[in-house]
Amino acid sequence: MKNKVVLITGGNDGIGKATAIGLATMGANVVIGCRHRDRGLQAVEEIKKAGNNMNVDLLIMDLSTQKSVRNAVADYKNPLPAIACTH
Numbered sequence: 001m002k003n004k005v006v007l008i009t010g011g012n013d014g015i016g017k018a019t020a021i022g023l024a025t026m027g028a029n030v031v032i033g034c035r036h037r038d039r040g041l042q043a044v045e046e047i048k049k050a051g052n053n054m055n056v057d058l059l060i061m062d063l064s065t066q067k068s069v070r071n072a073v074a075d076y077k078n079p080l081p082a083i084a085c086t087h
Contacts, residue, residue: 001028009033009063012043024051033061033072 006023010016011032024030024047032047034040040058047056061072 001026003029005029005031007031007033007059009061011047012036012039017043017047020047020056021050024048024053024056027053029055029057031057031059031076033059033063035060035062 001023006028008016008020008023008030009032011020011030012034016032020030020032020043030047030051030053032040032043034043037058037060040060044056044058048054059072059076062068
């Protein structure tokens with residue numbers, strides 16, 4: 001999975017988080033998509049530590065609204081130094 005980028009929605013908890021850890025362990029660049037910034041940032045740190053991989057980023061998005069999804073895509077295409085979306 002090295003040099004592969006994976007986006008996991010709901011990656012801050014449950015099956016999504018477990019999947020993110022597994023992929024991070026295999027060397028993937030992991031981006032977790034979630035609605036809540038604070039929960040997401042906490043999960044990113046936990047995934048980095050558990051997966052021994054610093055290539056884990058957060059993309060704030062709410063899949064229940066098209067506007068949020070579009071904004072997240074735009075933010076991902078034009079990231080800041082660390083993907084830290086404000087939508």
